Amino acid sequence: MTKMHVAVVEHFGKPLVLQEWDIPTPGPGQILVKTEACGVCHTDLHAAKGDWPVKPSLPFIPGHEAIGLVVALGADVTIVKEGDRVGVPWLYSACGHCEYCLSAWETVCADAQFGGYTKNGGFAEYILADPNYVAHIPAGLSAREAAPIICAGITTYKGIKETQAKPGEWIAISGAGGLGHLAIQYAKAMGLQVCAVDIDDGKLAHAKKLGADFVVNAKTGDPAAAVKKGTDGGAHGVLITAPSLSAFKQGVGMTRKRGTCVLVGLPPGEFPVPLFDVVANCITVRGSFVGTRKDMAETLAFAAEGKVKADIELQPLSAINRVFNRLEHGDVPSRVVLDFAGG
Numbered sequence: 442m443t444k445m446h447v448a449v450v451e452h453f454g455k456p457l458v459l460q461e462w463d464i465p466t467p468g469p470g471q472i473l474v475k476t477e478a479c480g481v482c483h484t485d486l487h488a489a490k491g492d493w494p495v496k497p498s499l500p501f502i503p504g505h506e507a508i509g510l511v512v513a514l515g516a517d518v519t520i521v522k523e524g525d526r527v528g529v530p531w532l533y534s535a536c537g538h539c540e541y542c543l544s545a546w547e548t549v550c551a552d553a554q555f556g557g558y559t560k561n562g563g564f565a566e567y568i569l570a571d572p573n574y575v576a577h578i579p580a581g582l583s584a585r586e587a588a589p590i591i592c593a594g595i596t597t598y599k600g601i602k603e604t605q606a607k608p609g610e611w612i613a614i615s616g617a618g619g620l621g622h623l624a625i626q627y628a629k630a631m632g633l634q635v636c637a638v639d640i641d642d643g644k645l646a647h648a649k650k651l652g653a654d655f656v657v658n659a660k661t662g663d664p665a666a667a668v669k670k671g672t673d674g675g676a677h678g679v680l681i682t683a684p685s686l687s688a689f690k691q692g693v694g695m696t697r698k699r700g701t702c703v704l705v706g707l708p709p710g711e712f713p714v715p716l717f718d719v720v721a722n723c724i725t726v727r728g729s730f731v732g733t734r735k736d737m738a739e740t741l742a743f744a745a746e747g748k749v750k751a752d753i754e755l756q757p758l759s760a761i762n763r764v765f766n767r768l769e770h771g772d773v774p775s776r777v778v779l780d781f782a783g784g
């Protein structure tokens with residue numbers, strides 16, 4: 442077999458096109474991964490719509506939650522071997538020698554490449570990867586279960602760490618979808634008290650089942666006031682995963698004095714910051730972007746130990762446009778994972 446099925450963005454904002462492409466050959470320092478499963482992140486939707494200031498070049502294959510088996514090695518590859526199960530994440534590669542790479546902040550390397558964005562991603566039966574940046578999937582974790590962990594999981598685990606909230610303190614998680622449903626579980630596993638905020642009662646009911654101590658529907662009343670009341674003064678940490686600008690101002694308003702509001706959702710645009718409140722209450726507002734390779738290993742360890750578990754709905758690659766449509770309308774309960782096991 443020399444061809445592979447792929448889903449391609451040919452034009453921003455248009456449906457993906459299912460095509461057959463030649464299976465790529467790994468060059469020096471590259472590996473070829475046969476995809477077993479790939480999660481569908483809201484970022485893939487932003488990418489396909491061309492939502493962000495720096496756009497991918499067309500055509501491209503989205504997907505940055507791909508898990509698969511290494512099937513071929515390019516020259517000089519020694520750190521993985523054929524048969525290893527790896528994940529090809531958003532942080533596809535980085536330079537390895539800039540000030541950020543040297544200080545284990547490779548996520549902000551100026552030369553970083555992004556899977557499913559600047560490099561073709563996992564909505565494909567095969568994917569080329571950089572062996573220095575793949576995730577190593579622990580034994581006992583299936584490809585399907587691991588897929589959401591390598592973006593939704595790492596992003597929320599790192600984001601929670603970045604709030605600097607301590608065990609016993611409160612975290613408010615805005616958005617209880619793909620990222621949020623894992624954020625709730627990581628936060629509980631890290632000893633935090635959790636308030637989940639969403640605009641969908643079904644997602645909030647699910648959030649309670651996953652361990653949220655209380656939930657707030659942002660559509661009914663003032664969510665910042667509700668969080669402040671339920672946490673006796675505001676959450677020590679706030680993690681905003683909602684792809685909605687209104688959630689950002691609300692999230693700053695949920696933050697306790699001297700607390701930290703971490704932004705990870707990426708709707709296009711800007712949001713107003715109530716300057717007096719932020720200054721007078723000594724609030725930190727901080728962005729956070731996926732996580733480093735060290736964060737990846739920690740994130741996966743929680744899943745391998747059964748402390749967090751992604752809720753997944755399996756779909757074939759051919760269903761991608763229906764899945765995107767549902768994601769756009771908030772109709773995906775947690776995470777859709779494209780299942781390549783059918784061959």
Ligand code: NAD
Nearest residue numbers: 483484616617618619620639683684685705706707730731
């Ligand atoms: P998703 O569609 O699965 O979930 C979004 C959730 O937010 C849904 O449950 C939805 O009901 C809820 N929501 C919508 N409007 C809301 C509001 N006003 N208040 C509260 N909740 C609201 O999306 P996802 O895959 O979880 O991705 C979420 C966002 O995170 C996207 O913008 C994505 O690009 C971004 N993202 C960022 C990073 C990063 O590294 N910073 C990584 C991955 C994803």
Ligand code: ZN
Nearest residue numbers: 482484592593
């Ligand atoms: Zn993602």
Ligand code: ZN
Nearest residue numbers: 536539542550
């Ligand atoms: Zn670098």
